[in-house]
Amino acid sequence: MTLLYFAWVRQKVGTSEEQIDLPAGVVTVGDLIAHLKSRGGGYADAFADPARLRVAVDQEHVSFDAPVDSADEVAFFPPVTGG
Amino acid sequence: MTLLYFAWVRQKVGTSEEQIDLPAGVVTVGDLIAHLKSRGGGYADAFADPARLRVAVDQEHVSFDAPVDSADEVAFFPPVTGG
Amino acid sequence: MNAVRIQREDFDIGAELDVLAGGRNDVGAVVTFTGHVRGDANLTALTLEHYPGMTEREIASHVHEAEQRWPLTGVTIIHRIGRLEPGARIVLVATASSHRQAAFAAAEFLMDYLKTRAPFWKEEERGGSKSWVAAKDTDEDAVQRWK
Amino acid sequence: MNAVRIQREDFDIGAELDVLAGGRNDVGAVVTFTGHVRGDANLTALTLEHYPGMTEREIASHVHEAEQRWPLTGVTIIHRIGRLEPGARIVLVATASSHRQAAFAAAEFLMDYLKTRAPFWKEEERGGSKSWVAAKDTDEDAVQRWK
Numbered sequence: 001m002t003l004l005y006f007a008w009v010r011q012k013v014g015t016s017e018e019q020i021d022l023p024a025g026v027v028t029v030g031d032l033i034a035h036l037k038s039r040g041g042g043y044a045d046a047f048a049d050p051a052r053l054r055v056a057v058d059q060e061h062v063s064f065d066a067p068v069d070s071a072d073e074v075a076f077f078p079p080v081t082g083g
Numbered sequence: 084m085t086l087l088y089f090a091w092v093r094q095k096v097g098t099s100e101e102q103i104d105l106p107a108g109v110v111t112v113g114d115l116i117a118h119l120k121s122r123g124g125g126y127a128d129a130f131a132d133p134a135r136l137r138v139a140v141d142q143e144h145v146s147f148d149a150p151v152d153s154a155d156e157v158a159f160f161p162p163v164t165g166g
Numbered sequence: 167m168n169a170v171r172i173q174r175e176d177f178d179i180g181a182e183l184d185v186l187a188g189g190r191n192d193v194g195a196v197v198t199f200t201g202h203v204r205g206d207a208n209l210t211a212l213t214l215e216h217y218p219g220m221t222e223r224e225i226a227s228h229v230h231e232a233e234q235r236w237p238l239t240g241v242t243i244i245h246r247i248g249r250l251e252p253g254a255r256i257v258l259v260a261t262a263s264s265h266r267q268a269a270f271a272a273a274e275f276l277m278d279y280l281k282t283r284a285p286f287w288k289e290e291e292r293g294g295s296k297s298w299v300a301a302k303d304t305d306e307d308a309v310q311r312w313k
Numbered sequence: 314m315n316a317v318r319i320q321r322e323d324f325d326i327g328a329e330l331d332v333l334a335g336g337r338n339d340v341g342a343v344v345t346f347t348g349h350v351r352g353d354a355n356l357t358a359l360t361l362e363h364y365p366g367m368t369e370r371e372i373a374s375h376v377h378e379a380e381q382r383w384p385l386t387g388v389t390i391i392h393r394i395g396r397l398e399p400g401a402r403i404v405l406v407a408t409a410s411s412h413r414q415a416a417f418a419a420a421e422f423l424m425d426y427l428k429t430r431a432p433f434w435k436e437e438e439r440g441g442s443k444s445w446v447a448a449k450d451t452d453e454d455a456v457q458r459w460k
Contacts, residue, residue, distance in 0.1 A: 056367055059364075061430065078448070081435045081445075083348055158217060161287060161301070163281075166245075190400065192351060195346065196345075199344050201413070203338070264351060266346065270346070277417075
């Protein structure tokens with residue numbers, strides 16, 4: 001699975017993209033956030049307050065209870081500010 | 084006083100502009116319409132149905148009870164269709 | 167920074183926007199409305215007539231009213247007169263503001279007033295016959311929402 | 314006749330409108346919204362980042378929704394990315410329709426969705442310091458009116 005990070009999420013985790021194998025028990029977006037936060041360091045910082053994050057699974061906006069277990073691409077970012 | 088006519092009002096009366104001296108007793112727009120209608124011919128036709136007409140006195144939209152007796156310029160035209 | 171012009175010639179929207187918003191950094195939003203002659207039902211052309219003097223006055227007073235209602239940095243209105251064929255541009259309303267809602271609202275307000283208060287009249291040609299365009303109730307309904 | 318582009322380069326509104334409405338006679342109304350970088354509070358520049366792939370997909374889906382809601386003859390959306398200084402154009406939304414209310418409504422709808430759903434992020438530079446722009450509640454309020 002590909003994880004993508006944008007804006008300050010990218011800056012805090014220190015990379016824009018990485019490949020991971022989902023650990024057992026990670027089913028939803030919320031589970032994945034908890035897993036990433038448990039890595040500590042920049043990840044703990046980036047995922048400290050999930051309410052500040054938005055998530056897309058396979059390029060669709062989703063809520064934290066959406067499944068990720070069969071996703072190809074999960075992206076984490078702040079609320080968008082284009083236009 | 085200058086009278087101006089636009090669009091089909093102009094075509095029916097046969098002129099775009101004329102000078103008149105207001106007859107005694109013509110005080111309002113409505114009075115002036117009745118006066119012009121009484122001229123007969125194209126005027127009778129143009130002013131036959133006042134509800135189809137709009138009027139500006141000194142370049143301001145007015146209703147038929149507005150005074151014309153001290154006006155410099157009175158214009159008659161159909162509802163506008165610009166834009 | 168307002169401009170109101172009644173003219174026979176076509177206009178260049180890019181050039182008008184450069185004048186309205188170019189070289190300044192307080193403009194966040196520019197909205198334009200461009201009206202074109204539609205070619206439906208075998209329309210050959212429209213000929214637009216206006217009331218010189220009153221037109222400019224009427225438009226300027228509505229621009230002034232728009233400025234009272236919304237924070238605008240500039241407005242450009244160009245309305246063509248004369249004979250225009252299908253596809254031709256008829257009218258441009260461009261509004262500039264710091265804020266997008268203000269620019270959108272002012273452009274809609276000005277268009278609704280142009281349609282129902284500015285003294286222009288359209289005569290249609292279809293084949294050889296000519297007829298004056300009737301005012302639309304829907305345009306009058308549209309302008310009533312700003313009361 | 315829809316076009317969605319994400320690009321670093323500036324755009325030419327007149328040229329875009331020629332593509333959107335030129336050479337056809339079923340277009341009666343064209344509305345454009347152009348967003349510019351405002352230079353308030355000593356802003357030096359904005360840098361725009363986006364999510365390639367998702368951005369185009371998200372915008373295309375909202376263009377599709379706009380077409381379901383209003384009779385449109387075409388839509389052009391251009392959004393710039395990269396570093397932009399005060400005064401620069403950021404975004405263009407242009408909508409064409411037979412009817413002015415449809416063109417206005419669709420342009421506002423698309424702007425509200427671009428502001429709140431399309432994955433772009435702005436980082437501000439003021440002097441030497443950089444910070445990410447926070448999303449505005451007023452933008453979220455604006456998009457809710459289309460539900």
